[in-house]
Amino acid sequence: MKEVSRRKFMKYSLGSMAALAVGSGLDWIKNEAIAAPRVNTLNFHITDAIKDMGTHNSINTAQCYFWVYKEDRLPAESPGPTIFATEGDVIRINITNDLDEPHAFFIPGMFNSGPIAPGQTVRKFFTAKNAGPHLYFDNLNQPVNRAMGLHGAIIVHPKAPAPGHKFTPYGKPTPAVQQLFDDFGSTAWWPGLAWEQGDPATNTPPFRRHIWLFHQASPTLFAAVGNFTPGLDFPSGQFVQRFLHDDFSPTNNENIQGEVGSDIPRYFTISGQSGHFSHNTPYINPTFRVGEPAVVHILNAGLMTISMHVHANHFFVTYFNGVVQENPIWVDVFNVYPMAIIDYTLPYMRPPDVPNVRGIGRADAGLPAGVSGGTTWPPNEEIRTFMPGPAPAGVTPFQIVGNLTDGAGNSLGVQLSPLCYPAHDHSEPTQTSQGGNYNMGLIAGMNFIGDRNTPGAMNFPNQPLIHGPGPGSPFGVDGLIFPTAVQPPWFQEG
Amino acid sequence: MSFTSPAFHIDRISVVGEEAEFVKMFDPRPVGAGPALPERIDVTTLPIQLGANPRANPVPEVMQALGLGIPGRPHTRDMDLLNGLALPTWDGAKILNFMTIRDKDFGLGGTYPGPIIRIPRGVIVHADLSGKGPPPHTIHWHGLEPTPINDGVGHCSMEIGSYTYQFQPNFIGSYFYHCHRNTVQHFEFGLFSLLLIEPPDAYFASIGAINPDGTVTLNSIPVGACLDGRFRTAANLLTLPASIQAKFPGFIAGDPVFGVAGPNDVGVGHPHAFTVPYDVEVLWVPDDRDSRWSDLASDAFATFPVHGLTPGADDDFQANPAIQNFFAFNDYRADYWFITGLPVPTPPGGTGTIPPGIVIPPGGNSGRSGSQVSVNARVGQTIFLRCLDAAYNNIRVTLPVDAVITAWDGRALGVPPFNRYNHAYVAPANTPMTFSVARRFDALIKAETTMNTFAKVEFMDTRGNAVTATALIPFQISP
Numbered sequence: 001m002k003e004v005s006r007r008k009f010m011k012y013s014l015g016s017m018a019a020l021a022v023g024s025g026l027d028w029i030k031n032e033a034i035a036a037p038r039v040n041t042l043n044f045h046i047t048d049a050i051k052d053m054g055t056h057n058s059i060n061t062a063q064c065y066f067w068v069y070k071e072d073r074l075p076a077e078s079p080g081p082t083i084f085a086t087e088g089d090v091i092r093i094n095i096t097n098d099l100d101e102p103h104a105f106f107i108p109g110m111f112n113s114g115p116i117a118p119g120q121t122v123r124k125f126f127t128a129k130n131a132g133p134h135l136y137f138d139n140l141n142q143p144v145n146r147a148m149g150l151h152g153a154i155i156v157h158p159k160a161p162a163p164g165h166k167f168t169p170y171g172k173p174t175p176a177v178q179q180l181f182d183d184f185g186s187t188a189w190w191p192g193l194a195w196e197q198g199d200p201a202t203n204t205p206p207f208r209r210h211i212w213l214f215h216q217a218s219p220t221l222f223a224a225v226g227n228f229t230p231g232l233d234f235p236s237g238q239f240v241q242r243f244l245h246d247d248f249s250p251t252n253n254e255n256i257q258g259e260v261g262s263d264i265p266r267y268f269t270i271s272g273q274s275g276h277f278s279h280n281t282p283y284i285n286p287t288f289r290v291g292e293p294a295v296v297h298i299l300n301a302g303l304m305t306i307s308m309h310v311h312a313n314h315f316f317v318t319y320f321n322g323v324v325q326e327n328p329i330w331v332d333v334f335n336v337y338p339m340a341i342i343d344y345t346l347p348y349m350r351p352p353d354v355p356n357v358r359g360i361g362r363a364d365a366g367l368p369a370g371v372s373g374g375t376t377w378p379p380n381e382e383i384r385t386f387m388p389g390p391a392p393a394g395v396t397p398f399q400i401v402g403n404l405t406d407g408a409g410n411s412l413g414v415q416l417s418p419l420c421y422p423a424h425d426h427s428e429p430t431q432t433s434q435g436g437n438y439n440m441g442l443i444a445g446m447n448f449i450g451d452r453n454t455p456g457a458m459n460f461p462n463q464p465l466i467h468g469p470g471p472g473s474p475f476g477v478d479g480l481i482f483p484t485a486v487q488p489p490w491f492q493e494g
Numbered sequence: 495m496s497f498t499s500p501a502f503h504i505d506r507i508s509v510v511g512e513e514a515e516f517v518k519m520f521d522p523r524p525v526g527a528g529p530a531l532p533e534r535i536d537v538t539t540l541p542i543q544l545g546a547n548p549r550a551n552p553v554p555e556v557m558q559a560l561g562l563g564i565p566g567r568p569h570t571r572d573m574d575l576l577n578g579l580a581l582p583t584w585d586g587a588k589i590l591n592f593m594t595i596r597d598k599d600f601g602l603g604g605t606y607p608g609p610i611i612r613i614p615r616g617v618i619v620h621a622d623l624s625g626k627g628p629p630p631h632t633i634h635w636h637g638l639e640p641t642p643i644n645d646g647v648g649h650c651s652m653e654i655g656s657y658t659y660q661f662q663p664n665f666i667g668s669y670f671y672h673c674h675r676n677t678v679q680h681f682e683f684g685l686f687s688l689l690l691i692e693p694p695d696a697y698f699a700s701i702g703a704i705n706p707d708g709t710v711t712l713n714s715i716p717v718g719a720c721l722d723g724r725f726r727t728a729a730n731l732l733t734l735p736a737s738i739q740a741k742f743p744g745f746i747a748g749d750p751v752f753g754v755a756g757p758n759d760v761g762v763g764h765p766h767a768f769t770v771p772y773d774v775e776v777l778w779v780p781d782d783r784d785s786r787w788s789d790l791a792s793d794a795f796a797t798f799p800v801h802g803l804t805p806g807a808d809d810d811f812q813a814n815p816a817i818q819n820f821f822a823f824n825d826y827r828a829d830y831w832f833i834t835g836l837p838v839p840t841p842p843g844g845t846g847t848i849p850p851g852i853v854i855p856p857g858g859n860s861g862r863s864g865s866q867v868s869v870n871a872r873v874g875q876t877i878f879l880r881c882l883d884a885a886y887n888n889i890r891v892t893l894p895v896d897a898v899i900t901a902w903d904g905r906a907l908g909v910p911p912f913n914r915y916n917h918a919y920v921a922p923a924n925t926p927m928t929f930s931v932a933r934r935f936d937a938l939i940k941a942e943t944t945m946n947t948f949a950k951v952e953f954m955d956t957r958g959n960a961v962t963a964t965a966l967i968p969f970q971i972s973p
Binding site for chain 2: 058059070076098177188225245253265273303304314330336351374375385416430439
């Protein structure tokens with residue numbers, strides 16, 4: 001079942017999927033879209049951590065050492081929390097360096113802490129500007145400090161749309177991008193909601209955004225950096241050479257933390273997670289209905305080129321490295337170079353190649369099909385199916401294939417609802433963990449929990465109650481972090 | 495603070511309550527035959543008639559009429575995977591292991607790449623796929639967007655066994671298909687080929703008569719061409735300067751607001767709406783291989799984990815190693831390169847040239863004749879180039895002539911109603927275009943002067959962007 005209960009909500013609120021909203025808080029932040037706790041001041045410590053990676057368990061060690069930007073009110077994690085701000089907000093930031101060498105906090109075009117000596121605390125402020133996605137990172141000893149885990153995303157929302165137009169994620173959209181966002185929800189080919197439009201009746205937030213922050217981790221090399229002479233910078237040229245080109249080793253599954261295997265990356269993450277942990281969470285994986293367009297902000301803090309492919313919908317490339325696109329192409333995969341920042345704008349149309357009346361890629365009705373007398377859309381026979389095991393008692397599945405159980409005899413069947421699609425790097429060596437274990441690597445997805453435009457089929461079974469990057473830490477609650485002290489309207493007990 | 499005394503420990507997220515989804519990510523577990531197709535449309539009873547809706551896929555019957563084979567089920571492609579294939583490298587130094595797809599009704603055994611599948615827009619496609627040798631597999635129709643079970647991704651739905659995939663391509667353009675099981679290995683080892691969506695009247699146009707037994711008799715229109723006898727593809731040239739439009743006569747526009755729909759979004763417009771004719775089709779599939787993987791991990795099960803009795807706690811992520819305990823699918827180091835199955839004769843770091851005059855045979859090309867790899871056209875002809883990056887490298891393509899980029903990834907630029915957002919554009923001669931794995935571009939090129947030169951494809955490592963090899967493709971324009 002894909003329902004997200006309160007327990008799961010608490011779990012997914014932790015760490016890398018945490019978010020903080022700062023500043024004045026215009027309606028877009030007060031609204032449930034980015035229900036991050038609002039803070040007046042960001043308090044970061046630059047510190048370190050050992051992290052259990054996706055394939056870590058009681059019989060298999062899969063750990064990696066990281067340097068992290070730890071916000072005082074959130075658990076340690078790499079990447080640091082996503083910061084949401086509105087253009088013009090003044091953000092106060094205090095940063096303490098707990099590590100042994102100088103570090104920094106840098107946002108290109110917006111803020112530069114300068115070197116912070118070991119043990120030193122700097123207290124600064126800056127103004128959020130250049131509406132759109134940005135990367136914050138440590139720009140000292142490039143690229144070592146960034147690659148060791150000192151990075152995160154900051155999303156700046158525009159203050160207002162252009163007069164007579166709808167919101168885009170940008171301050172100065174091009175005519176083409178403005179037209180795209182004006183057309184969502186108001187044209188025959190894209191019926192449904194505008195991007196800026198939510199629907200409380202369906203728990204649909206406005207301004208639907210997700211963050212896919214890519215990173216690649218080498219446990220052996222990161223350990224070498226962690227063990228390097230205190231007070232000295234690890235040589236950056238040596239770091240890059242070993243990270244990208246260390247000698248081939250056929251066995252990269254060793255239980256690490258020594259000079260075993262190759263120093264090239266063995267873990268490939270999205271917002272700090274991989275495999276199941278990035279694919280099956282609505283905090284990373286967009287989870288909406290047909291007719292609920294969404295924006296995915298893609299940032300690559302690593303050193304490898306990612307070729308990120310989305311199933312189910314072609315997306316418009318609306319933003320590329322600081323430039324709102326004049327000619328946003330409509331594609332299913334796009335190159336994400338190291339340090340690239342790219343927006344994939346998903347129309348959330350019905351997957352167009354489901355058989356339909358005219359067969360020309362519009363919002364047409366499905367065709368009569370199947371043994372149940374239904375139509376090809378919504379695919380009711382398919383969403384009644386459990387794979388690979390049987391349905392729970394009391395549920396009649398359409399089809400049972402095999403029977404997979406855990407040690408206690410519990411079924412491991414999964415219902416094919418909501419409609420689940422992957423989004424993954426097509427440069428496939430990143431689809432691995434520890435040199436193999438396909439599908440435990442860099443993978444997100446695109447899920448459909450219903451269709452706004454099909455009468456009687458607004459919701460598919462098992463839809464989660466959570467739609468976004470998340471409300472931040474559920475603990476450490478005080479008036480500063482949760483100024484409203486009110487659960488977001490879409491939050492319900494599971 | 496250091497590696498030996500870190501300030502914090504970050505736990506892995508628990509999977510309690512989600513054991514099934516967790517296990518399904520890496521162990522989707524097909525058992526025996528595949529499931530019945532939900533929302534099944536009985537294509538055997540659908541007409542192969544252009545005006546009908548829904549209508550069946552006419553390509554298998556047209557291929558049968560060409561004498562290429564007999565479809566096992568009407569209007570259905572029938573393929574299996576994987577079929578092993580061992581091919582020597584260009585330098586004779588190694589034998590590379592390939593995994594291939596076999597077109598059971600129309601093929602001559604497994605090929606690398608697999609059979610090129612062409613489908614006219616709007617038909618109901620059925621493709622029977624069965625696993626052979628070590629299962630499981632899937633087929634993902636990259637760029638087509640059907641329901642999840644027909645999208646062919648194991649952890650999202652199921653793996654085969656055997657299964658009939660069903661979809662209806664809605665956009666003309668260039669796609670590909672590949673196995674999505676252990677994709678890092680199966681795609682690399684050759685379980686893929688091009689998937690090309692043609693104008694709605696292609697193939698139908700070549701049918702002169704439908705016989706009582708369901709077979710067809712062909713007329714004089716070349717297989718793959720449209721009702722006007724021309725090969726066509728989707729494009730909108732109207733946003734280009736008049737001087738460029740004039741180079742490509744025969745372009746047909748359609749409804750300025752609704753595109754390929756009829757006026758006011760009623761019905762379907764002219765089958766040639768927003769298409770342009772061309773004379774010569776060129777198919778480039780740059781690919782690369784890492785011979786270490788071929789040597790050390792030829793087992794299709796390599797590095798498959800197995801779930802434990804307590805999922806999340808005791809899953810075996812060290813299971814199923816290939817020989818030599820191979821766990822290096824994170825480390826790709828290409829040392830052999832190909833263009834559409836043709837070896838590029840070069841050592842790493844060098845430059846190799848593929849032969850001139852290479853034409854793809856119709857048996858592996860859905861009955862279509864004359865598709866080229868190395869370019870060989872005459873002055874005055876229109877060349878249509880499709881290019882898929884099937885390597886695990888970025889590629890940098892440099893053409894010796896101006897090209898109009900008409901589409902990326904099966905979405906023709908600027909075709910209404912989506913002309914409100916993007917448009918076709920000119921890529922000037924000798925200007926490199928760099929793009930990453932799985933991307934496809936379509937380009938129109940006018941052969942204006944005689945030429946005897948080369949196009950260049952450089953393979954660039956995703957780890958560091960160095961050029962790992964360069965392929966030269968003959969580009970010849972004769973009077």
